[in-house]
Amino acid sequence: MGEACPGRAGAVLYVVDVSVHAWHPPVPGIAEVFHARFTAHAYPAHVHDTWTLMVLDGGRVDFALERERHGVGVPRAGASDTVILLPPGVAHDGRTVTEAGFRKRVLYLDGDVLAPALTGAAVGSPLLRDAVLRERVHGLHLLLGEAASAHEGPTAERLEAESRLAFIAQRLRERLTGRQPEPYVPPGAGLGVRLRELLDARLVEGITLAEATAVLGHVHPTHLIRVFRQAYGLPPHAYLTGRRIEAARRLLLAGMAPAEVAGAAGFYDQAHLTRHFRRHVGTTPARFARSGRAG
Structure with a gap:
């Protein structure tokens, strides 16, 4: 069942939040894990102080980053090999595109997991088509989910999770380093x-x-x-x-x-x-x- 809430201009937006699941794992570098399925939802423009690393498991999503819109979806047959990376401190929004909505898994990574110098490359190309990277992100989600479901202690599986995160960060640096997008210049003094x-x-x-x-x-x-x-x-x-x-x-x-x-x-x-x-x-x-x- 959906929950009715007012949208803009008097419209009614139905938010279906089945399977919403969020937690803070005892893994350095990961601020939050967030899994959700939405059939109709629109995020207002906002910023995070974390890197947002997201994979879609179904449906399509549309978002604006630094005033430029992007769209990505999962093919009807087969899984997507695309990973979405949004940098900290840069405004973005998000919304469903079709009636089917979308299913997503997100890792909110501490700001120091990736160097601030990579912000420009992430703004220029937030959609990373990389099957190896997506499989690594998927594997980390599975590990974190199993540990959370088993209510394991702070040290259980921590070393493996830290290792998986290290390889994900390395892959992200490899994909972003050397790119030549439009330079992103953060606001200076003023x-x-x-x-x-x-x-x-x-x-x-x-x-x-x-x-x-x-x-x-x-x-x-x-x-x-x-x-x-x-x-x-x-x-x-x-x-x-x-x-x-x-x-x-x-x-x-x-x-x-x-x-x-x-x-x-x-x-x-x-x-x-x-x-x-x-x-x-x-x-x-x-x-x-x-x-x-x-x-």
């Missing part, structure tokens, strides 16, 4: 960067536009918003919400109750958290937390 640093520092308590403009030198509010959007591809409020959702995911997987997570991550209350969590993750905070405990 109002946009200063506002982002301010938002990161005030993640929980938040900040008003008037406070931000005063701290940053009494600049005009609309100018500040335009500069930030030009630098990061989304408005300040959307950036802040996305970062709060990331914080909430980690707290939920660490075992904190949704009602407590709401305040700890900067949301007004649990209802406020739930509303934004549905949009960004496709399920409720409680179900997300239970999926991690269920194994």
Whole structure:
């Protein structure tokens, strides 16, 4: 069954979150494992502080990265050999394309798993067609899933998982190094960067536009918003919400109750958290937390 929730312009978007499963494995370098199937879902533009390494097991997905749209799907006959890699700090969204939706498995990798210098190559070519790489990612997912289902301790299978991740990272570096895409230049010093640093520092308590403009030198509010959007591809409020959702995911997987997570991550209350969590993750905070405990 689907859950009805309002979409843009009064449309109703049905989010089917069967088989949503997320957990934090005791493996250095992996911030989160996320498995899900959606028949109709649209992620708003957001950023991660992790590398997003994704494989599709069925269906098609469409996404924008650095304002350029990409699409990928799994053939009706046979498996896909494509791996999707999205770099940290770069805005992206995502949405279903067909009524069948899509099934995906994601590894959120810590920012230091790959060098920041590879960001440009990943932005230029986020779709990596590489059967060897996909098989390595698939194998790591199987191992992590078996360990989670068996409720194994922190050291069980850890060495093997670390080894598999090392070979995945090596393959990614080999695929990305030497490519000559359009150079990606991260925003340098300026109002946009200063506002982002301010938002990161005030993640929980938040900040008003008037406070931000005063701290940053009494600049005009609309100018500040335009500069930030030009630098990061989304408005300040959307950036802040996305970062709060990331914080909430980690707290939920660490075992904190949704009602407590709401305040700890900067949301007004649990209802406020739930509303934004549905949009960004496709399920409720409680179900997300239970999926991690269920194994």
